[in-house]
Amino acid sequence: MEGRYETDFWKDATTRKMWDEIVPGERRPTLPYVLTREAIELYCRAVGETNPLYLDEAYANRSVYRGLIAPPSIHILLMFACTPADDWMRTPGTINAGQSWSYNIPARPGDTITLEARALDKFIRRERLFVVHDNVFFNQHGEVICSGRGHTIRPR
Template sequence: MPGVARKTLPYVLTRQAIELYCRSVGETNPLYFNEDYALASRYGGLIAPPSIHILLMFACTPADDWMRTPGTVNAGQSWSYNIPARPGDTITLQARALDKFIRRERLFVVHDNVFFNQHGEVICSGRGHTIRPK
């Protein structure tokens, strides 16, 4: 239903989750792995890569969320990044469908997502389009 908030779950982002995500996508930036390097950087400590929102999208939604329905296709997305997520952050997601429509006999959904840390700061926000299975 457009405008209705989706059910989401808080998620504590661990260093291990960041490292596993980075290894799975081939990310090797020392800001994500090397504590000494990260401490000397402008970030003052380890951070997660901006694309961590991919992991967070699944970690912050229950298994029965409509976006996780088998056959759902990502039809495009646009993200804005504000501050990096860090190991130990408790991440929350505010998500909702904005619109849905039929095109070429397929159901399209436009949705927005905003990730926050435990201080209420926006980590990143995005708008996406998905094609839902029949």
């Protein structure tokens, strides 16, 4: 998995949509992503998560989930894994101004995750550029894993 993610966040900056090009209601292009056990383990290690439901297969098999699952906050990793490098949400200088998430079912190793994402609205308040957006993650069976709405402040 290492090397799969770009670390030069400015690399594709000139191809990203600017404020005037963001169209409320327009779906953002997204990519399917196969969630691996390795990705879950690396994510858990990065955020200090030690719950055995995410890391210990024997424990997880005895649980109500009958197998390993990903932590709900994995949507952070999925947000970037499911969007191309030129996505406007990846623009350096973007500020998270708030978000709300609902979690339906856990993601699991081996799931093919897809994302439906769009801007819902954009407005200017106190000379700052805001975008309201929603994101819905699905597994390969079309089941909603989680969905969220957020507000971001866009760089000028």
